[in-house]
Amino acid sequence: MLAESNNCDFLKKYDGSHVEPLWTVMEAMVPPHPNPKCVPHLWEYEKIKPALLEAGEKVGEYEAERRVLMLVNPNMKAPYTTDTLYAGLQLINPGETAPAHRHRAFALRFIIEGQRGFTAVEGEKIYMNKGDVILTPPWTWHDHGHEGDDVMIWLDGLDLPIFQNIPVNFAENYEERRYPSEKAENSSLKFSWEPVEEALNANKLQVDYADYEYRKPDGKPLSHIIGGEAERINAGGASVTRRETCSRVAHVYAGQGYSELVDVKGNKTVLKWKPNDTFVIPAWSWITHHSEDNVDSYLFSFNDKPLQENLGLYKAETK
Numbered sequence: 001m002l003a004e005s006n007n008c009d010f011l012k013k014y015d016g017s018h019v020e021p022l023w024t025v026m027e028a029m030v031p032p033h034p035n036p037k038c039v040p041h042l043w044e045y046e047k048i049k050p051a052l053l054e055a056g057e058k059v060g061e062y063e064a065e066r067r068v069l070m071l072v073n074p075n076m077k078a079p080y081t082t083d084t085l086y087a088g089l090q091l092i093n094p095g096e097t098a099p100a101h102r103h104r105a106f107a108l109r110f111i112i113e114g115q116r117g118f119t120a121v122e123g124e125k126i127y128m129n130k131g132d133v134i135l136t137p138p139w140t141w142h143d144h145g146h147e148g149d150d151v152m153i154w155l156d157g158l159d160l161p162i163f164q165n166i167p168v169n170f171a172e173n174y175e176e177r178r179y180p181s182e183k184a185e186n187s188s189l190k191f192s193w194e195p196v197e198e199a200l201n202a203n204k205l206q207v208d209y210a211d212y213e214y215r216k217p218d219g220k221p222l223s224h225i226i227g228g229e230a231e232r233i234n235a236g237g238a239s240v241t242r243r244e245t246c247s248r249v250a251h252v253y254a255g256q257g258y259s260e261l262v263d264v265k266g267n268k269t270v271l272k273w274k275p276n277d278t279f280v281i282p283a284w285s286w287i288t289h290h291s292e293d294n295v296d297s298y299l300f301s302f303n304d305k306p307l308q309e310n311l312g313l314y315k316a317e318t319k
C-alpha cells in the first residue's frame with residue numbers, strides 16, 4: 001500500500017506546475033513529537049572569558065557596536081542558540097560606550113560580573129550588578145556605558161531567531177552615541193537578584209527545589225516572546241523532572257552540579273556546570289537539575305514560553 005502511495009511517476013507530466021505530494025513527507029510535516037534542531041550544549045565561562053577579554057583588547061569600542069561573542073548551537077548557525085532563542089556574552093571596558101540604537105527585537109541582560117556599568121533605556125540610566133535582569137523592550141533607545149574600573153560582562157538574551165522566519169526586525173542608530181538619560185533608582189525594567197533569591201528560599205527548609213517566574217509589575221511575562229525563570233536546588237537535591245515545548249538558555253548564578261537531559265529520541269546527555277556557565281535545554285527534552293552535596297545551586301533561564309502561550313502552542317509535562 002505504502003509503495004503504491006509512493007509511486008509518484010505520474011506527477012512527472014505535471015513538471016513546472018509547482019505541486020508536490022504531501023503523502024511522501026507526511027511524517028516530517030506532522031511528526032509524532034516536537035523536533036528541535038538545537039542540541040544540548042554547555043559553554044564553560046572559564047573557557048569563554050579569556051576570549052572575551054582578548055576581544056576587549058583587540059576590538060575597539062568604535063569597531064564593535066556591541067562586543068559580543070555569540071553562543072552558537074553546535075548543530076545550528078548564528079543567531080541560533082536554540083531553535084527560538086539567541087544568547088551572547090557581552091563585554092564592556094571601563095570608560096566605553098556601546099552606542100544608542102533601537103530595534104524591533106527584544107533583549108534582556110543577565111549580569112555576570114562587574115560594577116558601575118549601566119544600561120540606559122529610553123532615558124532611564126540603570127546601573128547593573130551581578131544577578132540583575134535588565135530589559136530593553138522592542139523599539140526603545142538603549143546604550144551601555146561603564147563608570148567602573150574593571151570589565152563588565154553579561155549574558156544577552158534576544159528573540160533574534162524568530163526574525164529568521166518573520167523578517168521584520170530592523171534597527172535605527174541614535175544621532176549621538178548616548179541617548180540622554182538620568183539615573184533611575186527603581187526602574188520597572190530592572191529585576192534585582194535579591195528578591196528573587198528571597199522568594200526562592202521561602203520554602204528552602206521544606207523542599208529541595210523551587211522555581212520563580214519573572215513577571216513585570218503589570219503581572220505579564222518579560223516580553224510577548226521571551227520569559228525568565230530562576231530555580232533553586234538544595235545541596236544534594238534535584239529539581240522536578242519536566243519537559244516543555246519551549247526551549248531554554250540556562251545560566252548558573254551560583255552553585256555546582258549537573259543537569260540530565262533525555263531528548264525526544266531517548267538520548268541522554270549530562271551537562272556538568274559551575275558558576276557562570278551557560279547551557280541549552282532543547283524543546284521537549286526531559287530535564288532534571290542536580291546540585292552537588294556541599295552547595296545550594298541557583299539557575300537563571302530565559303525561554304520562549306510567552307511566545308508559545310500567546311500562540312496557544314505551549315505544553316509541559318512533569319514526571
Ligand SMILES: [Fe+2]
Nearest residue numbers: 101103107142
Ligand atoms: Fe540593542
